[in-house]
Amino acid sequence: MNKLADLVDKPKDIQEKPLEIAALLLTWYDQNKRDLPWRRTNDPYTVWLSEIMLQQTRVDTVIDYYRRFLERFPDICSLADADEEDVLTLWKGLGYYRRARNLHQAAITVRDRYAGNFPRTFPEIRALPGIGDYTAGAIASIAYNLPYPAVDGNVLRVATRLLGLEDDISQQKIQKQIAEIIEEMIPKERAGDFTQALMELGAMCCTPNTPGCRDCPWRTVCTAHRTHRETVLPVKKKAKKATCFNYWTALVCNDGDILMEYRCNTQLLGNMWGLPLVQKESGSSAEELFRRDWELDLRFIKYLGSVRHVFTHQVWQMDVILFSLKPDSEVKSGLAWISREKLKDLPIPKAFQKVLQLMI
DNA sequence: AACCCGTGGAG
DNA sequence: TCTCCAAGGGT
Missing domain, CATH: 1.10.340.30 (Hypothetical protein; domain 2)
Incomplete structure (x- = not known):
């Protein structure tokens, strides 16, 4: 045929x-x-x-x-x-x-x-x-x-x-x-x-x-x-709009080390290193949310700024806070202290590189 | 089929 | 700022 x-x-x-x-x-x-x-x-x-x-x-x-x-x-x-x-x-x-x-x-x-x-x-x-x-x-x-x-x-x-x-x-x-x-x-x-x-x-x-x-x-x-159809073709339907997420992002420092998360392979940016995030909730402070979701007892140092990162189907609006961890705190599995020199050897996606950049 | 998965450049 | 998109594949 x-x-x-x-x-x-x-x-x-x-x-x-x-x-x-x-x-x-x-x-x-x-x-x-x-x-x-x-x-x-x-x-x-x-x-x-x-x-x-x-x-x-x-x-x-x-x-x-x-x-x-x-x-x-x-x-x-x-x-x-x-x-x-x-x-x-x-x-x-x-x-x-x-x-x-x-x-x-x-x-x-x-x-x-x-x-x-x-x-x-x-x-x-x-x-x-x-x-x-x-x-x-x-x-x-x-x-x-x-x-x-x-x-x-x-x-x-x-x-x-x-x-x-x-x-x-x-x-x-x-x-x-x-x-x-x-x-x-x-x-x-x-x-x-x-x-x-x-x-x-x-x-x-x-x-x-x-x-x-x-x-x-x-x-x-x-x-x-x-037929002067060059700019009309090809016909395709429009992409769906990305959904927006608002996060608190924790930069937790201890001497030269930064608290990082090894992300679960089932989520976005899985099997890569990121920073602890919590979705904002009206009525709850960032500290409360990080304690609830991450079991972290954090002490506010200062607000570092806002980072916007656009994926194909998601937009992350991240407000970044510099924290310290209360002394002698345990850190739950999935979290690790990473020295600054080690960062370049780890797979860290752009969204989190932008956040880390706020510190340098 | 519809949706998920990153990033940066162009208009 | 916003939209579209660039040598797609997996589910």
Whole structure:
């Protein structure tokens, strides 16, 4: 069955000669591609690492993390042998920390099940933790030149514009449809370049707000451009608003040490280090709330300021108080005294780094 | 399907 | 300040 033919309004030339259309893109890619660190080799480990880091994360942000990570863990087995906490520390500040834990777990799987050699088939790659349809397609095509589609946000945007698809791209059905169309366009000899070329076009030319159609290799065949729908497409429903939380945050100091919490893996920022928080309640003082929720007997020193941190689905408004702990107090499990010098070696997410910054 | 999971840059 | 978003995956 020809998926291209299934589309109602699809331009005839795209339907009849997908490989010629693809060739236009590849020529543009050869002349315009950026020199990025992960494009210097097709080693599956580095392709894999770059794809994980690039999930929902900008190229400029990733570059330094990518270099540091490979310097510390040059191959899969060195990563597999590492402690998870050290992997998280290298990931500190990059966000979406489950990526790092899945990466580490997958490295262990590759070491133990595949003798340290990254698997070479799509189903095996897709089965590793942290690797979904997109990432499996990207690795299979870029590292092994296998003809699997890799449909990310860029490709959804490029494809809907090229084809003039007005459907909501947040629907799984539409994403699958687009993947099938892209699959038919893959030049078998250059599957990996095609994958990267589509994303490069989306990143550098077919951008969300003001696309550079003037320099686009597909300007003559693009439905959206012809019908002036570039800035309308793709159609997607709006994200839900984040809920706001108001917290008291305790900076408890004892000589050079700071009282930190190792966060439970079931909560936001789990398996990382943070500071004691209590949700504000009218009628209760911060001291009362910390005694009730944390069994801490704190003495107020001074108010340090307010920190706002925005996550995808939450906003934290944290009012930070410097406290001391009453002498000879026990500290319940999950809490620990951490020296200032040790902070840099621990995985501490940005939200708490901002709070710690108030002290320095 | 809907929701959760971080962060920083751009308009 | 606000909104959107950037090479998504897991549940």
